Amino acid sequence: MQLRQRPAALYDRGFSLKSSAGAMSLSPRPHHTGFDSSPLVRTLASLGGVDSAPSPHTAAERLSQWLDWTDAIALSAALTDDKSPMPGPAPLPAAARLAAAAIDQARRVRSELERLIDEDTTFTVPPVDENSCRASYRAHQHTMAARIDGVRAALRAALAARGTEGTQIAALDAVLARALAAREREWLGTVPALLKRHVAHQHQHLAEAITPFAPAAPGGPWLAALRAELATRWQAVEGLIDSIGPLPVPAPAPAPAQ
Numbered sequence: 001m002q003l004r005q006r007p008a009a010l011y012d013r014g015f016s017l018k019s020s021a022g023a024m025s026l027s028p029r030p031h032h033t034g035f036d037s038s039p040l041v042r043t044l045a046s047l048g049g050v051d052s053a054p055s056p057h058t059a060a061e062r063l064s065q066w067l068d069w070t071d072a073i074a075l076s077a078a079l080t081d082d083k084s085p086m087p088g089p090a091p092l093p094a095a096a097r098l099a100a101a102a103i104d105q106a107r108r109v110r111s112e113l114e115r116l117i118d119e120d121t122t123f124t125v126p127p128v129d130e131n132s133c134r135a136s137y138r139a140h141q142h143t144m145a146a147r148i149d150g151v152r153a154a155l156r157a158a159l160a161a162r163g164t165e166g167t168q169i170a171a172l173d174a175v176l177a178r179a180l181a182a183r184e185r186e187w188l189g190t191v192p193a194l195l196k197r198h199v200a201h202q203h204q205h206l207a208e209a210i211t212p213f214a215p216a217a218p219g220g221p222w223l224a225a226l227r228a229e230l231a232t233r234w235q236a237v238e239g240l241i242d243s244i245g246p247l248p249v250p251a252p253a254p255a256p257a258q
Contacts, residue, residue, distance in 0.1 A: 038235070043228035044191070047198050047221055071179035078171040095161045099244050102154040106237055109147045113230055116143065123222045130199055133222050134192040140226055141188060148233050152177065155240035162244070169243050173236065188229065195221050 067075065122128075122136040156173055159166035198221055 039228040039231040040191070040225065041232075043224055044194060047195070047225075066183050067179050071175070074175045075172070075179070078168060078175045095158070096247055098161050099158040100247055102151075102158040103241055103244070103247075105154050106151045106241065109151050110230075110234065110237075113144055113147060114227075116140065117223065117226045117230065130196050133199075134196050137192045137195065137222055137226060138189075141191075141229070144230060144233055145185075148237060149177075151237055152240060155237065155244070159240065159243060166243070169240075173240060177236070191225060191229065195225055 117140060120136060120140070122132050152173065156170035159170040
């Protein structure tokens with residue numbers, strides 16, 4: 001089973017992985033496929049919460065501002081084949097079973113996270129309290145982060161079981177996850193406050209309107225942002241699954257002897 005060398009999570013963030021003479025490299029892609037195209041940014045922009053104008057900097061330039069020198073060393077080590085001994089690939093059936101189990105876990109977790117969002121009545125049952133919405137949003141963020149971290153770890157283990165290329169991609173994902181974790185928490189941590197201000201402005205406009213108009217559906221902005229944030233966080237999972245590639249079709253069981 002050959003690994004795909006372009007994880008979608010990196011691809012969508014403005015990068016692609018290339019392999020040359022046994023070494024992995026991180027190459028910038030055209031600017032329009034960078035950070036500004038994430039589902040969460042588009043959703044917040046539609047609510048007026050963020051500036052959606054394209055950045056004058058490429059994704060690679062912005063990423064370099066988020067990494068310190070220790071991150072750069074770790075990233076270089078993950079991208080460079082230093083010819084150090086690496087564990088050999090697991091036997092194909094074992095590696096395929098590990099990958100299938102990790103992908104199945106990812107699907108279950110995605111369904112569970114979507115269900116938790118859809119069934120949260122904090123955002124939809126009147127009277128909707130914005131402070132309660134903000135607290136519930138943060139709770140969903142913590143749940144998403146913890147569950148997705150577990151899924152990524154399982155997918156990295158499945159990739160590493162497939163040999164050198166898989167080990168390099170898994171190492172790259174682990175390095176980027178650690179390096180960007182603080183920035184991710186900082187930026188995503190501002191979303192509930194942005195949403196609370198947006199809802200407050202909606203209520204103010206409704207109260208001041210000369211001609212009455214129908215208010216937005218209860219919880220609409222909160223639920224829309226949560227679903228978009230889940231889709232954005234999930235890009236890294238999709239990238240790892242894309243790197244694993246299609247799984248082999250099990251051979252049919254032999255017919256019983258007559």
